[in-house]
Amino acid sequence: MIDPIERAFTYPYAAPDGSYLFANGRAEEYRPPSAMPERRFPIVGYGSNRAPAQLARKFPEVGQQIPVEAAWIEGIDVVYAARLAGYGSIPATIAFCPGCRLPVKISWLSAAQLPAMHRSEGIGVAYDFGVLEVPVYGEHSGLLPRALVYVNRTGAYAPGGEPLALSEIASEGRRWQSVGQWSMQALLAQALLPGGSPQGFIEANIASRDLRLAHSARMAALAVAWHHPAFRVLSSKDKL
Numbered sequence: 001m002i003d004p005i006e007r008a009f010t011y012p013y014a015a016p017d018g019s020y021l022f023a024n025g026r027a028e029e030y031r032p033p034s035a036m037p038e039r040r041f042p043i044v045g046y047g048s049n050r051a052p053a054q055l056a057r058k059f060p061e062v063g064q065q066i067p068v069e070a071a072w073i074e075g076i077d078v079v080y081a082a083r084l085a086g087y088g089s090i091p092a093t094i095a096f097c098p099g100c101r102l103p104v105k106i107s108w109l110s111a112a113q114l115p116a117m118h119r120s121e122g123i124g125v126a127y128d129f130g131v132l133e134v135p136v137y138g139e140h141s142g143l144l145p146r147a148l149v150y151v152n153r154t155g156a157y158a159p160g161g162e163p164l165a166l167s168e169i170a171s172e173g174r175r176w177q178s179v180g181q182w183s184m185q186a187l188l189a190q191a192l193l194p195g196g197s198p199q200g201f202i203e204a205n206i207a208s209r210d211l212r213l214a215h216s217a218r219m220a221a222l223a224v225a226w227h228h229p230a231f232r233v234l235s236s237k238d239k240l
Contacts, residue, residue: 008088008202011181012168013051015105019139022066022107025056032140033067033108040067040108041240043117044136044149046078046169047092050105058120059113067108070139073132073147075228076102077171079163080184081152082223083126083216086209088202090184093127093152095163096228101172106138106147111240121150128153130233148240151231154216155223159191163224192218 020027033040045068048054055066077100081093094102109117121127127150136144156163165171167178179187182198189201192215196204205212234240 004088004206005199005202008085008206009182009185009198011085011089012047012092012166013053015050015052017070019067019069019105020052022052022055022059022064022068024062025052025060027052027068030069030140031065031067032069036065036067036108036110038110038112040110041114042069042136042138042141042144042147043107043109043114044071044073044132044147045105045107046073046076046094046102046149047166048089049107049117050169055107058116064113066113069106069108069141071104071106071141071144072137073102073104074100074135076100076132076134077163077174077176078102078166078169079156079176080166080179082154082157082219083152084205084212084219086206086212088206090157090181090188091152092166092169093156093226094149095156095176095224095226097171097173097175099173100175103169103171104136106136106141106144123150126153127151128233130231132228133230133232134228148234149231151226154220155225157219157222158224159187159222161224188215188219 019030077097133146185198
């Protein structure tokens with residue numbers, strides 16, 4: 001089992017460069033969604049959902065199979081969300097960034113798999129789920145006119161007025177400062193828990209939900225809200 005501090009520091013976790021099939025808790029040779037018996041829905045993963053290790057936490061049941069397709073999405077960059085995760089990391093969200101081209105992974109989920117992903121993303125509390133009608137270019141699927149995506153409800157953490165991008169994920173045409181997870185933890189430790197180390201900051205947030213929520217609220221006060229003209233939040237009544 002991964003150490004809690006390591007889990008926080010290593011977010012957003014390693015992912016294969018290309019497409020893969022998530023099966024038996026690990027990355028295997030890619031199989032397209034068309035080879036699966038159920039209808040599949042394209043869910044854009046831009047942070048930890050790119051990684052087999054995170055999918056293994058969310059889909060631990062034996063027999064789970066998810067085609068995970070390498071792709072590019074236009075006009076979007078990956079940035080730090082204005083919140084802290086329960087396991088201590090500073091998670092990702094996306095921000096509207098014209099001219100940027102972001103590498104992502106598309107998890108092709110079945111209808112039976114969607115509820116588990118929704119629960120893990122805290123739909124209606126931490127993240128909204130919606131449709132983003134912008135071009136997405138899949139390694140195998142080609143051009144997709146739209147995709148489904150989760151976005152943080154409090155927006156992007158922007159202490160200097162602009163979002164901070166994840167240095168672990170390189171986009172083309174990036175306009176904002178890139179910061180790694182360790183450096184972000186150090187920055188927040190200095191701002192929110194003076195005298196605390198990055199490791200101590202993580203430990204404190206994992207140990208105390210109230211403290212973590214208080215720190216998240218202070219981050220949210222410096223957030224840039226998510227907006228995109230081609231995004232629409234989906235409700236439980238909407239058909240995918």
